[in-house]
Amino acid sequence: MAYPYRHEKEVRLMSEAFGDPAARTIEGWRARGGYQGIARALEIGRDATVADVKASGLRGRGGAGFPTGVKWSFMPKDGTRPHYLLCNADESEPGTFKDREIIRWTPHQLIEGCLVGAYAIGASHCYIYLRGEFFEATQVLAKALEEAYAAGLAGKDILGSGVEIDVTLHVGAGAYICGEETGLMSSLEGRRGEPRIKPPFPAAVGVFGMPTTINNVETLAAAAHVARHGGEWYRQWGTEKSTGTKLFCVSGHVNRPGNYELPLGFPLMELIEDVCGGMRNGAALKAVIPGGSSVPIMDAGECVSCELCYEGVEAAGSMLGCASVVVMDETADxxxxxxxxxxxxxxxxxxxxxxxxxxxxxxxxxxxxxxxxxxxxxxxxxxxxxxxxxxxxxxxxxxxxxxxxxxxxxxxxxxxxxxxxxxxxxxxxx
Ligand SMILES: Cc1cc2nc3c(=O)[nH]c(=O)nc-3n(C[C@H](O)[C@H](O)[C@H](O)COP(=O)(O)O)c2cc1C
Ligand code: SF4
Structure with missing residues (x-):
């Protein structure tokens, strides 16, 4: 099977270029329309960019599903202290393998998302906290950052706008807890990766004691597309409360496990039976963990009419989390x-x-x-x-x-x- 396997029901906004080495380069990414999102954001301004992301309905893809535009609007606007954007690329949830693919195949998609996010919240510095075991992703992203700086897309005076945004790659040491946002901040500051009590929330007192927003890789990648096309455009996919597309990481007892980008609200059984080619060896479905390892397990009955969106999975008795769908057949213990x-x-x-x-x-x-x-x-x-x-x-x-x-x-x-x-x-x- 050629990588990546494509299914006709996919809507590939973020994953269209997976498998194409040319898309890793800045020329290749620009040829695909890359960096038009940050250009439009700089044109319409900070507040309009935040408003656009709010209007898109985009919700955080790191697990909790908090509305991204609302999170961005929590950042103080007085401009008296440095603001930071932290991109959470720790991807440590068992069953999850989407962020590394975004970085590995489309590093400029993430860099653009970081620029859009940082610009929107008034940050002049973004740190990408990347899991240490992702050796290939580290190399690819480091090279892409060099290209972005050389092309005037990162650093001082981005695209001649006078706006300065530095993007720094920080490689972690591989601890699940450093994916938790406050643990990540502690680790980035050089301390043990221990979570902190909230409040104060990061938007008030974040990394280095400064206002901070933390976003997942996929959230920022999606934000780059929203910035380019506008909030209403993004709402054409998904449901009222769960807009847009989502990368579903499917693992377990199906014929074709893998990453599939689908509109939110896609039926779980259709994902298993059609997109993933059905259950392995034609066995009966026993259970599904729909959102990584941190959510309630669903039995086969609960899966039958479950729609894969935040409210749909909740109604079926679990949580969408980061949409890492672990499928178990009747032989599973x-x-x-x-x-x-x-x-x-x-x-x-x-x-x-x-x-x-x-x-x-x-x-x-x-x-x-x-x-x-x-x-x-x-x-x-x-x-x-x-x-x-x-x-x-x-x-x-x-x-x-x-x-x-x-x-x-x-x-x-x-x-x-x-x-x-x-x-x-x-x-x-x-
Ligand atoms: C133990 C633990 C591990 C987590 N690991 C990750 C992770 O690897 N990547 C991630 O994006 N979010 C992870 N999160 C969620 C983050 O704390 C945070 O909610 C998220 O990065 C916010 O980004 P978003 O609003 O874009 O979803 C984790 C949370 C917990 C409690
Ligand atoms: S902060 Fe508390 S709940 Fe979180 S990992 Fe540490 S001990 Fe567990």
Missing amino acids: IVKQVRRMADFYAHESCGQCTPCREGTSWAARILRRIEDGRGTEDDLDTLMQISEQMTGTTICVLSDSLAAPIISSIQKFRNDYLALIRRGERVGAA
């Missing part, structure tokens, strides 16, 4: 899956908050016990209690992110847990 997540979160917890530090590793130990056939039904009650105590009680939502799959899996796949517990009891009795 849900308890093992959740135990692996628990191991991951226990490993990645920064340890500041007791419910997270203790809860994630305690849950991981119990899940391992159940998986090994040494669990009891009381363990399920304990897991539920731990998870409830891990929800809404900590500095950041890493602990909530493990609680969601634990609670949902016990509620929806209790029999899977009971089968392991009873099998263990039988072996023990024999």
Whole structure:
């Protein structure tokens, strides 16, 4: 299969050039209309650019889905202190592999998005915080930045406008918690990547103590297109509350896993059955995690009429998150899956908050016990209690992110847990 696989139902705004090495160069990107977005933004001015992004309905693609234009409008306008834009390119959510593709194939798309965002919020400096393991993306982006500076598209006097925006690439060391926006700020400042209590919110006190906006790579890439074509244009795709297109990272038991750019609101079953070529070996669908690892697991029944937009996935009992769709067939071992997540979160917890530090590793130990056939039904009650105590009680939502799959899996796949517990009891009795 040629990379990238294309499906006729895709609407490829951000991913059109994936697979085309020519698009990595500044000439190639400009030939595709690149940098017209920042040119139009500079022409219409800051406030109109923010208004355009607000009108587009674009929502943050890093997971929470907060409206981007509204976030930008929180930045102070007095101009007395330096403002910063941080581009979150840490892409650490399990099952997510879209941001690295944007950077790897279309680095100038991201640079343009950074320029648009920085200009809109009045920042003269943007840092791109890139995950350290992305070696190819690091090289490609560093080269593209050199080209952008040489062409007068970054640095002083962008496109002869008198506006100055520096874009700096910062390579992280690969910790999940550095993807959390305040952990990212701490890491960028040279401290341990530990999240901070909010408020104060980054727009008031952010990196280096200055007003800061943090945006995901895909958010900024989409913003470059909005800046070029206008807010109304972007609304032609998606739903009223979830506008535009979204990159869906599909993994698991489907015939054609991969990145697919689709209008928000696209039916989940159509994504699986048509775009991804159906279930592997024709097996029955058992479960889907629709938004990375941090959201409730959906059972097959909940998937049937689920539309892949923020409100659609919520109505189906989960969250869209960053739209990393993990598909599991009837052979999937849900308890093992959740135990692996628990191991991951226990490993990645920064340890500041007791419910997270203790809860994630305690849950991981119990899940391992159940998986090994040494669990009891009381363990399920304990897991539920731990998870409830891990929800809404900590500095950041890493602990909530493990609680969601634990609670949902016990509620929806209790029999899977009971089968392991009873099998263990039988072996023990024999
Ligand atoms: C533990 C944790 C890890 C996160 N990792 C990422 C990440 O890798 N990339 C990302 O864009 N957002 C990540 N986020 C979300 C960010 O905190 C933040 O909401 C996002 O970057 C905002 O960008 P947006 O408004 O454009 O979505 C993470 C959040 C948490 C709690
Ligand atoms: S919830 Fe966990 S990861 Fe987040 S700040 Fe607290 S201990 Fe650290």
